[in-house]
Amino acid sequence: MPFSSAKNGPQLPIRHLLALGLGLLLVLGLRLWRLAEAGPADYDSVRNWQVIRELAGGSFAHLFHHGSPGFLLLYVPVAWLTADYAVFQLLNALLAVAGLGFFAAWVSRQAALTAGQALGLVLLGGSSLLLTFSGRDFTMSSGSLLLAAGLLRSYFHRLQHPSPGAWYRVAGWLAAGLCFNYKFLFALPILAVLELWQRDGLLWQRGCWRRVLLILAAPYVLLSAAGTAVGLPWYRWLGFYVRTVVPASANVAGRQHTLHLDLLYYPRYLLEFESPLLLAGLLAALVLVYRFERPRPGQPLSLLAYLLAWAGCLLAGMSLLIKAPRGLLFAYLPLAALAVLSGRRLLPAGALAAVLVGAIGLNVYRIQQELYARLPTSYPQVAAWLQARGATRIASTVGQGLAPYLGPSQQLAVVTDERQLPALRRQGYEYVLLDSYWRVAGVAGFDSLRRQPPRAAWPEPQLTAPLLFLEHSEYTGRGYNETRAARQGAARDSVQLRLYRL
Template structure:
């Protein structure tokens, strides 16, 4: 009988705690390695940092920014004590490590992984390029992984226990996830498919309570929004405008649909461990073999391997229909890493599996060095220091806001998306404009005249040429995988992507 099917339905406490903790410590150190040199890696990180500061001061205008009120409320108390961007980054990074550990501990317990196997799940997932990059920003990704782990654990328990409280608990985790990241909406159709498979009638008995739990955050936070002067529909309105944008964004992208089944496999094959796709294929073959033998069948609970395969496969297929960025794999990444170990332990001798995992982790570390660590440090602190030395109080920046966390209390940054805005800003007293190479990342090419002028200072900025940074913005630009990497190669020819100009 395969190791991850019926015999393992009764979990026991794993004998792998020390291995898990050791692997998590290694991942935590990796997430924090040279973090002070990273600075804000993207626009959204800085914008979230600004919004939580506003909320700490009683301004809830942007409560539903990015459809993530729970994330903003979670960090608003931190802003009472500090405005240091690095503090927010560090807390967020550690949240991601906790989510990884909680997920890996659950997998280890369900299928009785050995210590090295449990550590393999942690290290393979934790050293991946995507999760390391997103684990060093200040967006919803890290907190989302923590809540996703809670959702998987609770829903899997519900499939093996038809008690109404189990369904309500799973609904509570989904509701929490929707508060933190609107992309938990993508979990809804997958849960519906899994509930259809289960077919045990629990929804008829407890579905009303589950729906009430799901509605509660929308009612409570909606009332909070009304109390601070926002329309009652603001949160739901964000969903609508995300699906049906009123106008094209500044990069020219308007559609939210973009059918491309090769984007995510291409990304995984190029920038992540080749084991992730191999593990997915192996898991699919194992489950197909079990179905051929008549197990599992509909109305029987899925065991862990097919359960995680359902999540990974549905997410890959579903996200391939929409505009894309590597973060579309956020909820699929940990199931993919687990599938490598769960399928590998059935197909390989234990020592061979450990050797393969060590090789994969080594490749991950090499890619992290090349893609994330070698380009450091960021140069925004140098730009901010130059501005302070020259008494600048009002500065404009082209598309990027990465300079903002390094400015002093008496300095103000205005972000522009078109150089035609500069004439009005000059009259308002803006002294300098930073031609931030982030405009290339975001695909907003509206600064031709400015680029032809002679800067008063300029700096290299290798972090602005990271391929993953460009790929993470393909959701914003609407470009495909190859097109985005071509744009990145063109941008990399600019050796001084941070150029400062005096407005006269």
Template sequence: MNRLPWLVGALLVVAGLRLWRLAEAGPPDYDSAHNWQIVQALARGDFSQLFHHGSPGFYVLYAPVGLLTRSFLAFQTINALLGVAGLGLFAAWVARRAALTGLETAGLVLLAGTGLLLTFSGRDFTMASLNLVVYAGLLRSHFARLHRPTPHAWLRVVGWLAAGLCLDYKFLFTLPILVVLEVWQADGLWRRVWGRALLLLALPYIAFGVVGVAAGQPWYRWLGFYVRTVFPRAANVAGRQSTLHLDLGYYFRYLTQFESPLLLAGLAGAVWLVWRQWPGWRMARAQPLPLTWYLLVWAGCLLAGMSLLIKAPRGLLFAYLPLAALAVLSGRRLLPGWALAAALLAAGGVNVFRIQQAIYAPLPTQYPQVAAWLRQHGATKIASTVGQGLAPYLSKNQTLVVITDERQLAGLRAQGYQYVLLDGYWRVAGVARFDSLRRQPSVAAWSAPQLHQPLLFLEHSEFTGLSYDATLAASRAAAADSLPLRLYRLR
């Protein structure tokens, strides 16, 4: 059976879900708006934030788009389609290696592509979508290296890793897993290419370092980001400083409450199949690593490793595709074909329902109305509490500054700032320093159901450092505020 029509059809469905009502969504988080601002600055020749989040490659790739348009929707759309492309590359590879039927291939795409996490991150403007493209390339190339151990194959893996590190520091989390798999392989191939591999990994740091120095930044700025991330000098504005937080239940609770139960069922099924078929350590290491075992290593190591760090659902980004594949690969071994098809169809239906409730129902965003009100009243200098959702809707002659404490308003008033938007995003980020401002009468107010969604709060638990239960409690408390966007005149 030809898998291509099934693959393309399922990807079109996922693309439709990612793009549906995207124009009404706006930036769902701070990072999306800030990344948009950095790209715009880069397009103007301002390289001061090139190494923000350790992602110079991401900003450089989008800089040409910034030369053509300021439209935030354009960036969102391109990013959404790239996320679908990453899913397609992964699914096509799994389907070919495992000889999936067309129906199973479509089921894999729909199970992963309709998941709440990947749909949410597939509609923002962060590195997640491009990460999936490079991650799919890394998985494919390393699996090929394990089965065809040649120097060229190993260097191809290093090339994908270098590309990933240019986009996002989170590719550092793949290094321990690659080491585990290399130790399992134990063929010593790395000894033959380690010099070329290190040079290949170093090239992006050298190239971007030169660009940074030419722009007036220290040569170590990119590497310094890694050090500051692991060893922060002080607590952030939400009070979180530690990067370690052991919680073995966080991701399992999230998967149980917000994602398809097939993901954890597939993980359990894969573990059982490996245990049942285990031939012993010596024989297992003597044979090529099966695809199910390979994906199980990735999923298991990611779940275990990320459970040691500060947490947010985005920590599952690299685990999500292997988990979805394990659900299909183990399901086809343990269930009749009709039962697997029914389970995948039901899972997709439940996922779409969750997308409707968490992503579509709160639309449209009210930031365009806030921007229109400000233009009508001649405002050119505006402050906002923590959130930057208003930024893409302002005109070029309007300036937005983000504050994290109401005491900053006195200085802004002296600089001619006319309004402050009490953006309910302060609740999401856990920066509660606006009590006096909240008690003052506002000149206008709007609802913003997007700022009440549990998933948005959970996605920021990495920033706040709150536990799973405390984060959901903060979300419920925020829902009591029916008008979380309030404008105040600075007098």
């Protein structure tokens, strides 16, 4: 029995569904393997978990944290049932795999991939180091992949079958994406370029643009009104955008600018940490589209040209801004699709299969080296040490990785400078954890503390991971070489977690 979807292309035979299902199960295995031993490697994952618990408890002060109210509210029902960080982490991993399946099923239908090619697409995209890393944290990246896949699908349908209804579906996906992740704003210039290329004027026909604007504005009006009802300024959500583009002051790492032209950052990252097949597929698609599928203005784009437009625009546009590998979050799956779609036109079936197996194998090796080999986390041991001594108030230098392992009666205060410690001592804080997350975040304000002998110390290899440092280059403002140098300096330290008595 075939599975059909009139809106998204030809029927998908059962063998393709089985191939997609097998691929998704394998990717899920990669995402969940030793997940309980990983803990939260980044500040944002823990902060999101804390804010959601606040919302579940009736405190709405941080409803627009990171400009992502949709993401936060999605998990509030989970927080009513459990406060276990691992549950949130698991659900987010499942959400990311669902986004991969949503995208791969669409490409498989549109391009009439064979079952083996569909399996290769799922495994190539799903084994990306960055997507595996972000699929094991608790940030909005996982859900964003699902919504980005919906946006890509709906706009391609709008190009192939233009109608006002198609545009309203695009607006719906975009509105949902903006509720989840402010980086969906970067889709707006890409959609504008594609609209200018299409030249059919659909958006301006019969008041279509007015309804599109109403759909996009609805979440802002409703959630801002809800925020006002609980005491927040009406402009809090929009104000986040302004402060993101034009920060009022430098952050604690000293970064204030948002523009940083570096055309080599992402190509270097892709070559060093991801499969070289992604860049090869991008270049091959560019040649194929130029030579054989060169579109004319006003004509619908082929799937290859459409995905090339998204990937190319994201790569070029994000090269103008401060950078982190997650800046290409929406491009990884299109890049994987370009590799498969180009490869099947340039290579015999057996050769393409061999190339995909090699690329996937390299991805898995990198996941092992960069993620699994750094486990398990030592934060539970730190928490157990503190609990055995009855410590209830603990300070931590920049990082919050300890928070999910503390008991209900324990408090964790984050400091960004050791000069804040005397005030905490007077408030009854007993210990300070010199968490080398300060190195990752580029916050160097703990020289005196570092020179003191600790009461206890533990290694935490995850805090020396190159990818973790690169993911924070958006926060620090460091370039690629500077970030790699900072990581190498941190790797020379034998322990990353040191406890001191205040």
